[in-house]
Amino acid sequence: MLLTGASGGIGNAIARALHERGASLAITGRRVDALESLKAELGDRVDVLQADLAKREDVNALPERAGAVDVLVANAGLPASGDVGSFSPEQIDRAIDVNLRAPLQLTHALLPRMLEKGSGHVVYVSSLSGKVPSAGASIYCATKFGLRGFGDSLHDELHGTGVGVTTVFPGFISGAGMFADAGVKLPPGVGTKPAEHVADAVIQGIEKNTAEIDVAPLAVRATGKLAGLAPAAVTAVNRRFGGRNVSDGLAAAQREKR
Numbered sequence: 001m002l003l004t005g006a007s008g009g010i011g012n013a014i015a016r017a018l019h020e021r022g023a024s025l026a027i028t029g030r031r032v033d034a035l036e037s038l039k040a041e042l043g044d045r046v047d048v049l050q051a052d053l054a055k056r057e058d059v060n061a062l063p064e065r066a067g068a069v070d071v072l073v074a075n076a077g078l079p080a081s082g083d084v085g086s087f088s089p090e091q092i093d094r095a096i097d098v099n100l101r102a103p104l105q106l107t108h109a110l111l112p113r114m115l116e117k118g119s120g121h122v123v124y125v126s127s128l129s130g131k132v133p134s135a136g137a138s139i140y141c142a143t144k145f146g147l148r149g150f151g152d153s154l155h156d157e158l159h160g161t162g163v164g165v166t167t168v169f170p171g172f173i174s175g176a177g178m179f180a181d182a183g184v185k186l187p188p189g190v191g192t193k194p195a196e197h198v199a200d201a202v203i204q205g206i207e208k209n210t211a212e213i214d215v216a217p218l219a220v221r222a223t224g225k226l227a228g229l230a231p232a233a234v235t236a237v238n239r240r241f242g243g244r245n246v247s248d249g250l251a252a253a254q255r256e257k258r
Helices: 009-020 032-042 056-066 089-117 138-157 177-182 195-208 218-229 231-240 243-257
Strands: 025-029 046-050 071-074 120-125 163-170 212-215
Touching (some): 009 025, 025 032, 032 046, 056 089, 071 089, 089 138, 089 163, 138 212, 163 195, 177 243, 218 231, 231 243
Parallel strands (some): 071 120, 120 163, 163 212
16 A cells, blocks of 8 residues: 555554554655654554655656555645635645645555455545635645545546545644644634544545545534535635634644645
8 A cells, every 4th residue: 555645643543453453564755764763663564755746857756656555545635725816836836746646646546456456445635625625724634625526526536446535624623733732722612533534534445436425524524515516605604704814823833834
């Protein structure tokens, strides 16, 4: 299995869950020290592959470096909160490259072997920002909406081939990941889920070939459903209850990570 974004907290949780079920892992990320620490924790059946998915040469080289891959978990992502005018052109490209282009290109490279075998699975870790539009997150939403469109379409495209596709949509995750690192306070009534629930969703997707899995409390999941029917109504409610404050707080905390 190839897991991208393994050096972060959510990636750690996914790696632990997969390894616990007997998977052999190729774990990737930019921070070799964090990857080596995870490898030391997990023990055998783990290979460390340092890669920066914002660099096209790293993305292009990764499939061959990873060897035989039966399952791809595309978890790596960059924060991209903030008004569109606050981004440089290079920062926009970087967000698109890591959040959207890399998963597409890795899929393109790894899929032929899966199809030849008639088995395999691809998991994309998107975000509920891939279902719910919000001011102050237009670029991030664009990458995550795009990943949803690709994942859902590919799920249908591969029907009957033996190769499955799942897109996971975490909401606000406590203790790990972009939101937890930012330390932003949520509006009243907006809850969180732990990173282990994202890992559980990845396992469920692989085992059951579920097309979409939301990881969020019921009220937040319901917002994602409603956004598909009435996006303008959902954004109006978000404005009223402080959604923009959350976006602004994330943008301020994550600016150096773009």
